[in-house]
Amino acid sequence: MKSREEALELLHRYTRSDSLRKHALAVEHAMKACGARAGEDPVRWGICGLLHDFDYEQFPTAEQHPMVGSKILEEEGFDEGLRRAILGHATYTGVPRDTPMAKALFACDELAGFITACALVQPGKSLAEVKVSSVKKKLKDKAFARSVNRDDIHQGVAELGVGLDEHIEFVLNALKEISPELGLAGAETGTGGAQ
Numbered sequence: 121m122k123s124r125e126e127a128l129e130l131l132h133r134y135t136r137s138d139s140l141r142k143h144a145l146a147v148e149h150a151m152k153a154c155g156a157r158a159g160e161d162p163v164r165w166g167i168c169g170l171l172h173d174f175d176y177e178q179f180p181t182a183e184q185h186p187m188v189g190s191k192i193l194e195e196e197g198f199d200e201g202l203r204r205a206i207l208g209h210a211t212y213t214g215v216p217r218d219t220p221m222a223k224a225l226f227a228c229d230e231l232a233g234f235i236t237a238c239a240l241v242q243p244g245k246s247l248a249e250v251k252v253s254s255v256k257k258k259l260k261d262k263a264f265a266r267s268v269n270r271d272d273i274h275q276g277v278a279e280l281g282v283g284l285d286e287h288i289e290f291v292l293n294a295l296k297e298i299s300p301e302l303g304l305a306g307a308e309t310g311t312g313g314a315q
Contacts, residue, residue: 121161121163121164121199122167122196122197122198122199124163124166124167124170126196127167127170127171127198128170130171130174130192130193130196131144131170131171131174134174134175134177134178134189134192135173135174135176135177136177137177140173140176140177142236142301142302142303143173143232143233143236144169144170144171144172144173144174145170145298145301145302146232146233146235146236146295146298146302147169147170147172147173147225147228147229147232148166148167148169148170149166149169149294149295149297149298150169150228150231150232150290150291150294150295151165151166151168151169151170151221151224151225151228152165152166152169152294153290153291153293153294154220154224154227154228154290155221155224157290158220158224160220160221164202164221165221165224167198167202168202168205168206168221168225169225169228169229171189171193171198171202171206172186172205172206172209172225172229173185173186173189173229174189175188175189175192176189182210182212185210186206186207186209186210186213187207187213189206190203190206190207193206201219201221202221204219204222205217205219205221205222205225206225208222208225208226209222209225209226209229211272217279223276223279223280224280226272226275226276226279227273227276227277227279227280227287228276228291229272229276230268230269230272230273230276231273231276231287231288231291232291232295233265233268234255234258234259234265234268234273235247235250235255235288235291235292235295236295236302236304237258237264237265237268238250238254238255238258238265239304240304241264242306244306245303245304245306246299246304246305246306247292247295247296247299247302247304247305247306248296248299248305248306249306250292252285252288252289252292255288255292256284256285256288259273
């Protein structure tokens, strides 16, 4: 298995945008939590989350992403199961999400981005301020974070077989653990307090 360090180097080689790198870290951490909950290798699941969009900045079209990335991952020696999960996170590829890792990636990707957007509109720009109820309310507001596909969020939760509230809380709690790295710790970093 490839190491997290190798995956991070690959992410940085192809992704320059700070926001896309932070999104990768957010999905990585949510996936690690999902892997641990499923009794699977959290590092491998985390790597899947870390690399799911690594090619997006250079190959952003539906004809390219994530297919070009999958070829790069194959050349770099990343395993087929991880590559298939990444291919499956884009519904237009037609690759079925037929493993727990693939289902988790699909369920975490858009939601992690949406929760991040929810944190950024809080007074302190902090994940600690985000509540499950406010995330659900904002999901109904089509004008808020309009690039986030709500159908994918709902479909991902259904494929995982969990409730929406439960999954929002699970991903939110995972992201809170790395809020300083995501730039979403707000005043916490100055006080050293934990949420």
